[in-house]
Amino acid sequence: MELRNKVALVTGGSGDIGGAVARRLGAAGAHVVVTYVGAEEAAAVTAGDITGAGGSASIQQLDQRDPEAVEASIQAVADAHGRLDVLVNNAAWNIGIPFPDLDALTPEIWDRVLETNLRAPFLLARASAKLLKADGGGHIVNISSAGGISPGSSSIAYSSSKAGLNHLTRCLAVAMAPEVAVNCVAPGLVENTRMANRLPEAVAAGARQQAVLGRVGQLEDIAEQVLTFVTSASITGQIMVVDGGMPGAMR
Numbered sequence: 638m639e640l641r642n643k644v645a646l647v648t649g650g651s652g653d654i655g656g657a658v659a660r661r662l663g664a665a666g667a668h669v670v671v672t673y674v675g676a677e678e679a680a681a682v683t684a685g686d687i688t689g690a691g692g693s694a695s696i697q698q699l700d701q702r703d704p705e706a707v708e709a710s711i712q713a714v715a716d717a718h719g720r721l722d723v724l725v726n727n728a729a730w731n732i733g734i735p736f737p738d739l740d741a742l743t744p745e746i747w748d749r750v751l752e753t754n755l756r757a758p759f760l761l762a763r764a765s766a767k768l769l770k771a772d773g774g775g776h777i778v779n780i781s782s783a784g785g786i787s788p789g790s791s792s793i794a795y796s797s798s799k800a801g802l803n804h805l806t807r808c809l810a811v812a813m814a815p816e817v818a819v820n821c822v823a824p825g826l827v828e829n830t831r832m833a834n835r836l837p838e839a840v841a842a843g844a845r846q847q848a849v850l851g852r853v854g855q856l857e858d859i860a861e862q863v864l865t866f867v868t869s870a871s872i873t874g875q876i877m878v879v880d881g882g883m884p885g886a887m888r
């Protein structure tokens with residue numbers, strides 16, 4: 638119960654991975670603030686699972702493309718709890734656009750992807766900095782993607798946003814030390830997620846075949862890695878790929 642009396646905010650806790658991360662942090666004793674943009678019911682299910690298991694959770698609406706909403710969200714956490722120990726930048730938006738179809742990747746789509754997946758994690762870190770630093774042991778965990786390391790996944794914009802998030806992790810690790818550790822989980826295909834189910838079956842099958850461990854990432858693998866980061870005092874600036882081991886992506 639390493640996180641008892643700590644407060645964690647998980648963006649996109651209405652989604653598959655965010656929900657799993659929120660449940661894991663809740664089971665470890667944290668009060669978890671679960672954010673959603675539209676799926677209030679799904680966020681309530683995540684929070685209900687946490688409280689039903691004896692933990693503590695609340696939900697909050699947040700469109701993280703809106704800088705003022707980001708500030709208001711963190712202020713609401715400060716008002717309700719007086720502290721924030723863990724920020725998990727999990728929420729993201731994507732749309733499938735084949736890489737060679739450059740014309741389909743419009744400025745509007747580019748901006749929506751980059752605002753949601755890269756600018757918002759920065760804005761959330763900035764808004765949370767004072768609270769995260771207050772006790773000297775704050776944590777940020779960003780959820781990027783293996784597509785941020787190798788060119789691939791749903792679109793050039795998504796892949797670029799996640800590459801940016803990987804580097805933002807390192808920059809914030811320097812900027813927010815020594816009080817705050819900043820790390821990143823970069824999943825490949827994660828089984829049983831809607832995002833993965835939207836991939837063409839050949840892409841998903843290819844990932845499963847290439848994984849040297851004979852399995853790709855599972856929801857609980859991502860959640861455990863987040864917990865490992867937020868319960869360590871000696872790791873910062875790291876990107877942990879969780880993909881079952883893709884030979885082409887091992888560096």
Ligand SMILES: NC(=O)c1ccc[n+]([C@@H]2O[C@H](COP(=O)([O-])OP(=O)(O)OC[C@H]3O[C@@H](n4cnc5c(N)ncnc54)[C@H](OP(=O)(O)O)[C@@H]3O)[C@@H](O)[C@H]2O)c1
Binds near residue numbers: 648653677701727828
């Ligand atoms: N699933 C995979 O195989 C996979 C692989 C690699 C990386 N990832 C990464 O893992 C993370 C979670 O993915 P997932 O599979 O759990 O996706 P998901 O189920 O589609 O969840 C996405 C979450 O982001 C939220 N969101 C979207 N736009 C937002 C906005 N403008 N403001 C605030 N929240 C917003 C959604 O809220 P609503 O529910 O309210 O719409 C939802 O909670 C993402 O960062 C994704 O890039 C996933």
